Amino acid sequence: MKGAIAMLKTLAKYNKILQYTEFDTIRIGIGLHTGKLMLGTVGGQKRMDSTVISDAVNLASRIEGLTKTYHTPLLITENTYQQLTDQSQYKIRIIDRVTVKGQTEPVKIYEVFDAQNSVQVELKSTTLADFEQGFHYFHDGEFEHAQKAFEKVLQVNSDDKAAQIYVESCRKVLGIIMPKQPVILVVDDMPINIKLLFDILKEHHFEVLIAKDGETALKVVERRKPHLILLDIMMPGINGFEVCQRLKENIKTQDIPVVFMTTLSDTDDKIKGFQLGAVDYITKPFKAEEVLSRIRTHLKLSFLQQQAHERNVELETQNQQLKDKINLGTCMK
Structure with a gap:
């Protein structure tokens, strides 16, 4: 964990230098998971390679991919969170519970925001209680209460991308579920x-x-x-x-x-x-x-x-994004 935070802080310093050049700044995402793995050399007589193989490695890769979804550079799993010697020394908040590709059981995901700029660290620390309350409401199916909690977060920190995603999800869900009192x-x-x-x-x-x-x-x-x-x-x-x-x-x-x-x-x-x-x-x-x-x-x-209409709109959006990627790949060739 400390190594990941140090990497992100060093990258932030380097990006300040890049801002004064013609080069674009660099963004990375890091996903951490703790588990058993197999380390060794695999291959055949003509081709060999040293690698690691395990579900833990695959899960870490999936978590790394989720950093793009939540617009945050460092995510860790419940396993890693529980292995921390002193959790209080880090700036951490639970951010989601998801079933990632290749897994059957939902995984708790935490955001570590120590390496973010001082303004965001302060704002996320201030809104931590409301964010976590919104998280629990959302995953308990109490979407109206969840939306209000995340909107309170955004009143303090309008740039909180995760809270924005939750508010939008609440609005979509509340728009298509049967109300308790129609x-x-x-x-x-x-x-x-x-x-x-x-x-x-x-x-x-x-x-x-x-x-x-x-x-x-x-x-x-x-x-x-x-x-x-x-x-x-x-x-x-x-x-x-x-x-x-x-x-x-x-x-x-x-x-x-x-x-x-x-x-x-x-x-x-x-x-x-x-x-x-x-x-x-x-x-x-x-x-x-x-x-x-x-x-x-x-x-x-x-x-x-x-619900069917909402799903069709989502599929059309995904199809269009896929077409755009294919067209971009063709143009680059």
């Missing part, structure tokens, strides 16, 4: 229907928004985006069909599942609703079991679609 917008001009649906949904831990006509519904959605809309068709002013059409024409609201509520039984009306983008119909008078079953089904489908 928000349902009920749009109906009949108070008795509103009261019945409100009681059903509240009893089963949904948050309920109310609109008594189409215009009000569109204004409510602008202020607070619900996870699903129960929409009456026959209303004064603009009817449910027009409300649905406006929602689907707006890029900010087009992904909200709309379930029509109606006494209409005509097939043409139902086809029209589906063509406008509704996902389902509930026939009046309501049955609590049916209402809850349809809501839960379409909420689940909606979040699965969001």
Whole structure:
């Protein structure tokens, strides 16, 4: 560990010299892991080489690669951390728990920031408690609390790359996981229907928004985006069909599942609703079991679609990065 820190401090001094020349500064990443290995000479009669072979060596290599992900020059594993004689003499914080390629069990990763500039050492030391609290919240699945903790870190140290990565991850996760209390917008001009649906949904831990006509519904959605809309068709002013059409024409609201509520039984009306983008119909008078079953089904489908979309975007980004690397390699040749 001391050797790695000394290397990074020496490199920092050398980079100060490079800043006054035409050469670019140098950045390196070091990954440390402690474990058993086999050291020896391998090869054949015509070609031999001295090398080390073990899972420990492979893991150290994987950890070194993660320094690029976290934008930090020195990472160590839990094994190395536990082998330190006096952990308090180093500037260390836990940074992630990951399953690296070639391993089946998750590995705890620590950042050692002794060799970073004095400003970052001070800021990371100051925000250490909030960062570690955010780490535990994140890996316990409490993403809202994790996001708040890492945002507190960034308020003090806006250049903390690891905290930035965690905040972005929290935002992505919170955008695609099923909330504990989904928000349902009920749009109906009949108070008795509103009261019945409100009681059903509240009893089963949904948050309920109310609109008594189409215009009000569109204004409510602008202020607070619900996870699903129960929409009456026959209303004064603009009817449910027009409300649905406006929602689907707006890029900010087009992904909200709309379930029509109606006494209409005509097939043409139902086809029209589906063509406008509704996902389902509930026939009046309501049955609590049916209402809850349809809501839960379409909420689940909606979040699965969001997850699939997020994954497709990620794959497209990775594909584009791969193409860029291939094109760069071709140009260099």
